[in-house]
Amino acid sequence: MRITLLIVSITLLMSCESKKKDYAPLSKEMAQNEVVVNEVLQTGGYTYVLVQQSNQEFWLAVSKTDVEVGEKLYFSEAMEMKDFESKELNRVFESIFFVDQISREPISAETKKAEVSAKRQEGIQKLLDSIKISPVEGGYSIGELYKNAEKYNQQTVKVRGQVVKVNLDIMDRNWVHLMDGTKGENRSDLTFTTNDVVKVGDTITFEGVLAMDREFGAGYVYPLIVENAVVK
Template sequence: MRLIFALLACSLFISSCQESAKKVQSFSTGQQTDQSINDKTTDSTPNYHHVKVKELLQTSSYTYLFVNENDKDFWIAVRKLDAKVGDDVYYQNALVMKDFKSKELDRVFESILFVQGNTSTPPTSHPTAKMPAKKMPPKVDKKIEGIHVNPVDGGISIADLFKNKEQYAGKKVIVSGKVVKVNNGIMKKNWIHIQDGTSDSDNFDLTFTTQNQANMGDIITIEGTVYLNKDFGAGYSYDLIIEEAIIK
């Protein structure tokens, strides 16, 4: 039953790519395949593969990684990932696709693994244990009363951003607000939450990552790129987040 669920989930993943392939071959850890690169797993957790990024190609929604595992080089595809050469990536389940053509890259991959549930954090040694959520920055679920910060020229409000998030996906935006939470040095980034007093339904708190510093209570203006459905692993994901932000 777990295998069937994994295959169905991965199939939905691939369908959403809106790209085509000539042949699809199922793969899941523990199942024999004709590719020896999939027969090796990490030393610490037998259910996970540990690969190192040698090259990467970014598209609007997905990241293509040329990786190495146990002296074998191969391509994998994951949902949009903030990665760089030399990073470590861990994954458990994937689908092998032959002669896969990426329309956005205008490139055919002779063989590529479409990976689900990837993470940059090493899995625990217990195969059934969850990734430690304490490594991820906590979310803010309370709207702070008394905050009224208007957008600067060329900027947008938090309510407008969430209401029209599809319109802003992948684009740079300027947003102003009051800092209500700061988590520095997580995954080599600073995670900052701002609110401006506006909201779209229950969406009133905006999270962004940056290399800049900010203090609780500061009124700031940021500029960064909007990402939707960003998954950082450990069951921690954002419907909307701003990355590579600069505090102006």
């Protein structure tokens, strides 16, 4: 999950500035970096920083921030993009590392984990606030199902919501996450297994059998899930 926000940021930037999609993860030996700033280029949304680590120079890109030449900075995660074109700078970088965070102090694992968790929760809350979908006739809200899971366990339920995540063809089924703007038991999305194909952003109604505490092996454990769902 730690890399998720970073990937999203890179994807958004690529859509407006880059003609290439060739990128690779930062090498493990660069997992915690201390660098010195040699050059700074500012654009409307991003700061490009030429940094030095030992005898190596390379470019970093981060959401717009104040950075000065000579400063010592730290970063912990990055993704490399090759032949990246910045239209604002009218420049192509042979190699540049997009980082989700820079700091003037070393980034501890505990601090990083807490910050990523906070960002994730903030993102979930913003998404939740943006979705307001009422149940269909005879259906249930996601919050209602979580709050009364035992009551509806092993019953056929109908749920209307917005698709926020899709994993296709895992264990011979598709895994779809819906949100409707409600939540219960500190959970705001509900997972459905289905053979139907939907896409993120769709507003759909699923009908399937609600099940509690389902374990599928390979790390797939769900306190609540709707199985064999079909789009209605």
